[in-house]
Amino acid sequence: MKKPAYTKHDVEVTNKEPGYSGFFDLNIYTLRHRQFEGEWGPEITREVFERGHAVAVLPYDPATDRVLMIEQFRPGAFFSMNSPWFADDTSPWIYEGVAGIIDPGEQPEDVAYREAVEETGTELTDLIEVCHYLVSPGGTTESVFVFIGRADLSNVDGLHGMPHEGEDIRPFTIPLREAYDAIAEGLVNNAMTIIALQWMVLNRDKVLAKWG
Numbered sequence: 001m002k003k004p005a006y007t008k009h010d011v012e013v014t015n016k017e018p019g020y021s022g023f024f025d026l027n028i029y030t031l032r033h034r035q036f037e038g039e040w041g042p043e044i045t046r047e048v049f050e051r052g053h054a055v056a057v058l059p060y061d062p063a064t065d066r067v068l069m070i071e072q073f074r075p076g077a078f079f080s081m082n083s084p085w086f087a088d089d090t091s092p093w094i095y096e097g098v099a100g101i102i103d104p105g106e107q108p109e110d111v112a113y114r115e116a117v118e119e120t121g122t123e124l125t126d127l128i129e130v131c132h133y134l135v136s137p138g139g140t141t142e143s144v145f146v147f148i149g150r151a152d153l154s155n156v157d158g159l160h161g162m163p164h165e166g167e168d169i170r171p172f173t174i175p176l177r178e179a180y181d182a183i184a185e186g187l188v189n190n191a192m193t194i195i196a197l198q199w200m201v202l203n204r205d206k207v208l209a210k211w212g
Contacts, residue, residue, distance in 0.1 A: 010034040014043060025050040051135070051142035055111040056192035058097040058146075058200060059122055060176070061153040062211040067179050067200070068153050069095050069193070070119055071170045072161070095182065097193045099144075108145040116149060119160050120171035124149035128207065130199045135191070144192050148200055150211050176200060 015030035028047050035041045059068035071093055078092035100115035102108060109127055116124045130146040153173045161167025180197045182188045188197065200207065 005036075006034050012040075019047055024052075047139070049140040049142075051140045053102045053141075053143050053145075054099055054192075055102060055108045055115065055145045055147065056097050056099040056196060057112040057116060057124070057127070057149045058193070058196035059116060059120070059124060059149045059151040059153065060200060060207065060211075061151055061173070062208055064153065064173075065176050065204075066153055066173045067097075067176050067197070068120055068122060068151060068156060068171060068173050069097060069179060070160075071095055071172070072168060094190055095188050095193065096190055097196050098149075099192060102145075109147075112145075112147050112149060116151070118162060119167075119169050120156060121158060121160055122151050122153065122156060122171070124151050126150040126211065128210070130196060133191075133195070146192060146196050146199070148196065148207065176204065 011031055011033045013029055013031045017028040019026040019028045026047055026049050028045065030043055030045045032040050032043045060066075061068075074092055074094045077094055080086070081090050081092060098112070098115050098119050100111050100118070102111050106114075108129075112127055113124050116122050126149070128148045130148060132143060132145050135142040135144060156171050156173050159168065159170055161169040176197075179188065180201045183194055183197060188194060
């Protein structure tokens with residue numbers, strides 16, 4: 001597959017207005033971009049959720065073939081579940097890998113190591129990068145770097161998170177295959193964790209050859 005013909009330089013922003021500033025920001029942009037025939041298209045106005053950039057890491061123990069996941073409440077999931085597309089017993093307590101926002105001056109790898117300790121008390125000893133993807137490019141700037149992290153998962157316990165941020169995180173370990181099967185069961189329903197689990201199952205032999 002070839003790269004797209006156009007780049008970010010083929011977009012012209014003519015106006016920016018702040019819409020909301022809080023825990024996250026929302027800005028209102030007026031812009032135009034080149035169309036496939038080569039001419040500039042009309043101006044369009046779009047609200048963009050300035051979510052920042054994040055890291056997701058799925059800790060994996062090659063000695064036991066288990067992964068480390070966390071369970072925590074997610075407000076976006078809660079309000080999403082007001083729609084008719086979710087059953088009444090669907091939970092906004094989500095099963096995920098470890099994740100966190102990239103702070104200014106940090107590299108994605110730094111976040112993976114830091115968040116593993118903050119959210120689970122587990123230290124990673126190596127990382128494999130899986131991908132870097134756009135979460136919802138139609139309306140948010142957020143992108144996520146996905147990693148697999150090597151870890152000894154023999155002593156995972158307790159509750160974790162940053163109390164001043166309202167975090168209440170329960171880490172647990174689970175066999176890789178069981179975690180993967182939870183996708184089809186609807187128990188794992190967020191993109192970053194699905195991507196990491198699917199990649200891990202497809203590349204398990206390569207990971208074991210590197211870390212086994």
